[in-house]
Amino acid sequence: MNAVTATAPTDAHAEASQSPTAPAPFTTPVVPGLRWSDALNLAMPFMDQTHIEFVDLLAAVQTARDDELVSRWQDLIDHTEAHFGQEDRWMADTGFAPGSCHMTQHAVVLKVLREGLALGEQVQLAPIRQMAHELTIWFPQHAQTMDAGLALHLKSVGYDLATGHVSEPEALPALAIRGCGGSCDSGDTDTSTHPEETA
Ligand SMILES: [Fe+2]
Numbered sequence: 001m002n003a004v005t006a007t008a009p010t011d012a013h014a015e016a017s018q019s020p021t022a023p024a025p026f027t028t029p030v031v032p033g034l035r036w037s038d039a040l041n042l043a044m045p046f047m048d049q050t051h052i053e054f055v056d057l058l059a060a061v062q063t064a065r066d067d068e069l070v071s072r073w074q075d076l077i078d079h080t081e082a083h084f085g086q087e088d089r090w091m092a093d094t095g096f097a098p099g100s101c102h103m104t105q106h107a108v109v110l111k112v113l114r115e116g117l118a119l120g121e122q123v124q125l126a127p128i129r130q131m132a133h134e135l136t137i138w139f140p141q142h143a144q145t146m147d148a149g150l151a152l153h154l155k156s157v158g159y160d161l162a163t164g165h166v167s168e169p170e171a172l173p174a175l176a177i178r179g180c181g182g183s184c185d186s187g188d189t190d191t192s193t194h195p196e197e198t199a
């Protein structure tokens, strides 16, 4: 996501929102920009269910009236904290190093979403509208790369998402994973070098 554009609406947007005839981008409800599809399915029901809920909550933000927007955004943040938190735990349980790029991307996105909330609480709603739009672009890319890689990794070590049990501990990486867990190259597993983080 672009935190700069998300938190600093342009003068053009501000002017447009003040005109009685011009459209008011990012200040009114819009048709949801993202719907669940097979392309987002990672064949890991527990993870997929969380992602379905994320898509639904994001749609609720995009279709919210102005007087509902901050509350819907808060709902999305609450869910995303749990969503990212569980993936971070799964990574920690299966050999990822703290601060690996997938964890870092979660932290960055949550930080931006909270910045949007702070602005929304000051009745600056345009940044939330813009961030919601950007999430519709960011989420499929994240799910199809980092989350897909994590799902493959969890399956490879026989990780039980409900209990945290690893049924094939011999498949755990010998060295802590610092990259993206399957969505990057072989430089993922390395204790001496840190691949460039992708956010
Ligand atoms: Fe996810």
Ligand SMILES: [Fe+2]
Residues within 6 Å of the ligand: 084, 087, 102, 106, 142, 146, 147
């Ligand atoms: Fe993720």
